[in-house]
Amino acid sequence: GDSVTQTEGPVTVSESESLIINCTYSATSIAYPNLFWYVRYPGEGLQLLLKVITAGQKGSSRGFEATYNKETTSFHLQKASVQESDSAVYYCALGDRGTGYQNFYFGKGTSLTVIP
Amino acid sequence: EAAVTQSPRNKVTVTGGNVTLSCRQTNSHNYMYWYRQDTGHGLRLIHYSYGAGNLQIGDVPDGYKATRTTQEDFFLLLELASPSQTSLYFCASSVDRDTEVFFGKGTRLTVV
Numbered sequence: 001g002d003s004v005t006q007t008e009g010p011v012t013v014s015e016s017e018s019l020i021i022n023c024t025y026s027a028t029s030i031a032y033p034n035l036f037w038y039v040r041y042p043g044e045g046l047q048l049l050l051k052v053i054t055a056g057q058k059g060s061s062r063g064f065e066a067t068y069n070k071e072t073t074s075f076h077l078q079k080a081s082v083q084e085s086d087s088a089v090y091y092c093a094l095g096d097r098g099t100g101y102q103n104f105y106f107g108k109g110t111s112l113t114v115i116p
Numbered sequence: 117e118a119a120v121t122q123s124p125r126n127k128v129t130v131t132g133g134n135v136t137l138s139c140r141q142t143n144s145h146n147y148m149y150w151y152r153q154d155t156g157h158g159l160r161l162i163h164y165s166y167g168a169g170n171l172q173i174g175d176v177p178d179g180y181k182a183t184r185t186t187q188e189d190f191f192l193l194l195e196l197a198s199p200s201q202t203s204l205y206f207c208a209s210s211v212d213r214d215t216e217v218f219f220g221k222g223t224r225l226t227v228v
Contacts, residue, residue, distance in 0.1 A: 004158065038219075045120065045206065045219035046159075091158065097214050104217075106158030 002027055006092045006107035013082050014115050021077040021110045023066075023092035032097040035068050035075040040089045040109075049077075049090070053097060084114045118143040120220035122207050128226045129197050137192040137223050139207030147210045148190040149217070150174070150182060152203040159206060165190055166213070197227045 006023040013019055027033040037049040037059075050059035055070035066077045075092060092107040120141045129135050141148065147166050151159040161174030163182035171182055179201060181193040194201055207220040 043221065045221040046208075047219070048216055051216075093158075095214075099213075104159070104161065106160075108156060108158050109153075 002029055002094065002096075002105050004092050004094050004105050004107040006090075007110045009089075009109070009111040010113060011110055012113045012115060015084055016081045019077075019079045019082045019086075019112070021090055021092075021112070023075045023077065023107060025073050025075065025092070025094045025105070027073070027094060030094070030096045030098070030103075034095045034097050035066070036093040036095060036104075037064070037066055037075075037077050038091040038093060038106075040091070042088070046091065082112075082114045084116045087112055087114045118145070118209065118218040120207055120209050120218050122205075122220035122223050124223060125221065126224045128228060129194075130228055131198060133194075133197045133227070135194040135197050135225065137194075137205055137207075137225070139190045139192070139220060140188050141190075141207075141209040141218075142188055143209060143211075143218070144187065145209035145211050145218075146187075147213060147217075148184060149208040149210075150180075150190065150192045151206045151208065152176065152201075153206065153222075154203050162192065162205075194225075197225075199227045201225065202227045 007021045034053040038046040039049045050061040052059040052068040058067040089109045094105040096103045123138045149164040150162040160176045165184035205223045210217045
C-alpha cells in the first residue's frame with residue numbers, strides 16, 4: 001500500500017547541532033508521487049516547509065533541505081545547524097499529483113525540541 | 117498568506133452529544149478538507165469538498181457528516197459523538213486538487 005514512515009519522536013537536539021529526520025515512503029499505487037515536509041509550531045496549524053515533485057530533486061526552505069530519492073524511497077529532512085525557533089512537530093507527507101492532494105499520506109509526526 | 121479559521125479551538129462534549137466544528141477560508145479556494153489526527157497516527161482524511169454543495173468521502177468517514185454551505189464555509193458534524201472521536205481536527209483548503217494545502221490551527225475535541 002501507500003504509506004509514510006518517519007523518525008519516531010521526540011527528538012531533542014542542542015542549538016547549532018545538525019539534524020536529520022528520516023522519512024521513507026511507499027507509493028505502490030501512486031502514479032505521480034510528490035513529497036512534502038510540513039511543520040507545526042506550537043499553537044499553529046500545519047505549514048508547508050518544502051515540497052519536491054520530481055525524483056532526484058532537492059527542496060530547501062528556512063535552512064532545511066530534503067532530497068527526493070526514488071531508489072531508496074526516502075525524503076529525509078536535514079538541517080546543518082538548528083535554532084531554538086525550530087522546535088516544532090515535523091510531518092513527512094506523500095501526495096498523489098495525479099488524483100489530487102486530498103490523497104495525502106502523512107507520517108505520524110516527529111516532535112523536535114531544540115535546547116538553547 | 118492564506119488563512120483558514122477553525123472554531124471552536126477546544127470542545128468537550130458527552131457521549132451521544134451533537135457537535136459541529138466550523139471552518140472558514142477567505143482565500144477563494146475551491147477545495148476544503150477535514151482531517152483528524154490521533155496520537156500515533158498521521159493526519160487522516162475524513163471528508164473533503166471541491167465547491168459549495170459538494171461533498172466527497174475521505175478515508176475515515178464513519179460517524180461523521182460534513183456540509184459545504186458556501187465557498188468559504190465547511191462544517192463537520194458529529195451527530196452521536198463517541199469517545200473514539202476524541203481527537204485533534206484540522207481543516208484545510210487549497211485552490212485546486214494539486215496546489216498547496218493550507219491548514220487551520222486545529223480543534224481539540226474531547227468526548228467524555
